Amino acid sequence: MDFNDMRAYFSVIMFALLIGIYIWAWSKKRKQDFNEASNLPFNEPEQPLPVTKNNTNGNSGEKI
Numbered sequence: 001m002d003f004n005d006m007r008a009y010f011s012v013i014m015f016a017l018l019i020g021i022y023i024w025a026w027s028k029k030r031k032q033d034f035n036e037a038s039n040l041p042f043n044e045p046e047q048p049l050p051v052t053k054n055n056t057n058g059n060s061g062e063k064i
Contacts, residue, residue: 024030 025034
């Protein structure tokens with residue numbers, strides 16, 4: 001078994017892994033989980049950002 005045989009086996013294994021991930025991702029059992037995950041950003045409560053004054057370098061916000 002030479003190096004080219006190892007590369008061929010590795011390519012076949014990676015292709016099978018790719019097909020397995022594709023089947024897993026598009027299976028009907030995973031659809032509900034992916035729909036819930038896609039709506040997570042919209043489930044956050046809306047809160048205003050806190051106003052902070054970051055004046056650590058001594059200037060008052062003007063560009064130097």
